[in-house]
Amino acid sequence: MSGKGVKETKRPPGRQLLLQGNEAIVEGALAAGCRFFAGYPITPATEISEAMSYRLPAVDGAFIQMEDEIASLGAVIGASLAGVKSMTATSGPGFSLMQENLGFACTAEVPCVIVDVMRGGPSTGLPTRVSQGDVMQARWGTHGDHPIIVLAASTTQDCFTTTVRAFNLSEKYRIPVILLADEVVAHTREKIHLPRPEEVEVIDRIRPNMPPDWYIPYEDNSRGVPPMSVFGDGYRYHVTGLIHDLRGFPTERQDEVSAFIGRIFRKITQHLLDIQQIEEEMTEDAEILVIAYGSVSRSARRAVREARERGVKAGLIQLVTLWPFPRQAVEHVLRRVRMVLVPELNMGQISREVKRISQGATRVQTLNRVDGNLITPGEILTRLVKSF
Amino acid sequence: MADVTRLVYKYLRHDKKFPHVWCPGCGNGILLGSLIRAIDTTGLEKDEIVIISGIGCVGRISVYVDFNTLHTTHGRALTFATGVKLGNPKLNVIVIMGDGDATAIGGNHFIHAARRNLDLTAIVVNNSIYGMTGGQYSPTTPYGAFATTAPYGNVEHAFSIAELAVTAGAGMVSRGSVYHASMLDELISKAILKRGFAVVEVVSHCHTQYGRRNRMGEAVEMLRWQKEAAVRVEKAAEMSQEQLRGKFTIGILADRDLPVYTREYDKIREAAKKGLKSF
Numbered sequence: 132m133s134g135k136g137v138k139e140t141k142r143p144p145g146r147q148l149l150l151q152g153n154e155a156i157v158e159g160a161l162a163a164g165c166r167f168f169a170g171y172p173i174t175p176a177t178e179i180s181e182a183m184s185y186r187l188p189a190v191d192g193a194f195i196q197m198e199d200e201i202a203s204l205g206a207v208i209g210a211s212l213a214g215v216k217s218m219t220a221t222s223g224p225g226f227s228l229m230q231e232n233l234g235f236a237c238t239a240e241v242p243c244v245i246v247d248v249m250r251g252g253p254s255t256g257l258p259t260r261v262s263q264g265d266v267m268q269a270r271w272g273t274h275g276d277h278p279i280i281v282l283a284a285s286t287t288q289d290c291f292t293t294t295v296r297a298f299n300l301s302e303k304y305r306i307p308v309i310l311l312a313d314e315v316v317a318h319t320r321e322k323i324h325l326p327r328p329e330e331v332e333v334i335d336r337i338r339p340n341m342p343p344d345w346y347i348p349y350e351d352n353s354r355g356v357p358p359m360s361v362f363g364d365g366y367r368y369h370v371t372g373l374i375h376d377l378r379g380f381p382t383e384r385q386d387e388v389s390a391f392i393g394r395i396f397r398k399i400t401q402h403l404l405d406i407q408q409i410e411e412e413m414t415e416d417a418e419i420l421v422i423a424y425g426s427v428s429r430s431a432r433r434a435v436r437e438a439r440e441r442g443v444k445a446g447l448i449q450l451v452t453l454w455p456f457p458r459q460a461v462e463h464v465l466r467r468v469r470m471v472l473v474p475e476l477n478m479g480q481i482s483r484e485v486k487r488i489s490q491g492a493t494r495v496q497t498l499n500r501v502d503g504n505l506i507t508p509g510e511i512l513t514r515l516v517k518s519f
Numbered sequence: 520m521a522d523v524t525r526l527v528y529k530y531l532r533h534d535k536k537f538p539h540v541w542c543p544g545c546g547n548g549i550l551l552g553s554l555i556r557a558i559d560t561t562g563l564e565k566d567e568i569v570i571i572s573g574i575g576c577v578g579r580i581s582v583y584v585d586f587n588t589l590h591t592t593h594g595r596a597l598t599f600a601t602g603v604k605l606g607n608p609k610l611n612v613i614v615i616m617g618d619g620d621a622t623a624i625g626g627n628h629f630i631h632a633a634r635r636n637l638d639l640t641a642i643v644v645n646n647s648i649y650g651m652t653g654g655q656y657s658p659t660t661p662y663g664a665f666a667t668t669a670p671y672g673n674v675e676h677a678f679s680i681a682e683l684a685v686t687a688g689a690g691m692v693s694r695g696s697v698y699h700a701s702m703l704d705e706l707i708s709k710a711i712l713k714r715g716f717a718v719v720e721v722v723s724h725c726h727t728q729y730g731r732r733n734r735m736g737e738a739v740e741m742l743r744w745q746k747e748a749a750v751r752v753e754k755a756a757e758m759s760q761e762q763l764r765g766k767f768t769i770g771i772l773a774d775r776d777l778p779v780y781t782r783e784y785d786k787i788r789e790a791a792k793k794g795l796k797s798f
Contacts (some may be wrong), residue, residue: 262777
């Protein structure tokens, strides 16, 4: 029965467990303070819903299985507005359904976490097989110009820490955060160290503390993120998906519209250093660079280490933040290497970003696999050796 | 001071510019008055109330009232409401939608919210048309009526919103009209106080889009039609099918005590905390 690993509701602190990625995501969410989950079953994310349905009521949270994914994200946004940290989890087809409400959360600046466990697509695709096909969709799936934060998890331990990070970023920047996992990391069972609750850094949304009459719901400030009041705490403001003025009322005035769009982008671009996270391995003297994320980064890490043993000066950048794409950090290394390889379980999505930022100065090679199976360390190693 | 002045001062947002967006003569204006009168009689605090509205002309109502307000994506108001209510069960959540928002794009969410018997108040303003977008037909546009997307006449038959709600499991279902404003005040306040999913279908008129294209006249004529076509539930029980043709019933159509979702979920929490195998 799935969710078995998380059936104990009292966890001794600092414990080692054998969990699958999906279960680790649940642990991370609960550690971050998530107390509401609404979802709809879909392979390979269902275990997240199941574990949440079991764990949440015991900690005075609420779980509900909604009638579809559209309803799930709607409920998540509602609960967040009522002051509860909320999450949903799905895969490709469900993620497609959620796009409209995702745009709503961006425009209304509602913190929430959406987990997309990527599987083979497009359409019904390969329900039980891995892919990384939703990377561009995570950035641009919802219509209109909008900022978004997208993170990728690659190990079970990662699933825990990156989920906590997703909640923290979401609360800090009042923005929905998408956590992209994939079928391999979601279903791989491995050792994970669960930190004690006091060891986990949890960030909560800043709430207003001025008299209600003084509250201007969407007023700009140095961070670009307005304090967020919660329904029922006395501020009685208006939340809408229409472009709105500082008070939250719909507007079409050119100056107010530009100001709003400007601010929601600026709240992210001003804080790129905080938001963008990568892991580097052996990049200081690398001549060939591999840029990878998710499950593929594990194969890449193994390949890069083996390549080094054979005298190939390879290095790895593992992307934890996919969007906004960590241009500065990557550019920094790109300048020093003569070739970069981007292995992906799609037809080339992050590779396009790498090509864009290299501006033709570095040779960018792709290694694409879309047959529902993981790129092996061997495949990457062969390419590295051949190219060196 | 006159009571209407007191109500306006207390319940309409002072910092929101009026006039509102609706056409002169629109039923939504009457609903706005009815809503705040009804809320006033319940004695609830403004901070405890959340007004959630969908997309459409009536969806614009939420910006004018001084409560916690939320204007959602089209058809999804009840799903946001579900989250708000489960997030903070102490809040009184009132969801206001049009016929298209609630029964077309939102149809699925409507029947599930009713089935769950969530403690929400759902006010569905039914003017049988998509007014905001210029007059397209809706699931409640009558057979044979004209609309911009039914230029030769509508070949679909209308839902009965109230019957749908009853069958889906709503705790309370009533229907009123903007002509019968006092009755509407009562129906809305009863629905707000009802524990469980309480639906109030509000028969309204869109003279601008529907009335004009279907020769039903201006607002006054359409209100007169509501007056003539409405039959109280008690009276309708004694009338035949023939006599009821072309009419609609008003009053409380269903009021039952069904398990309320939040109460049921509390049982789950109890069981989970005690480590039991089932509630």
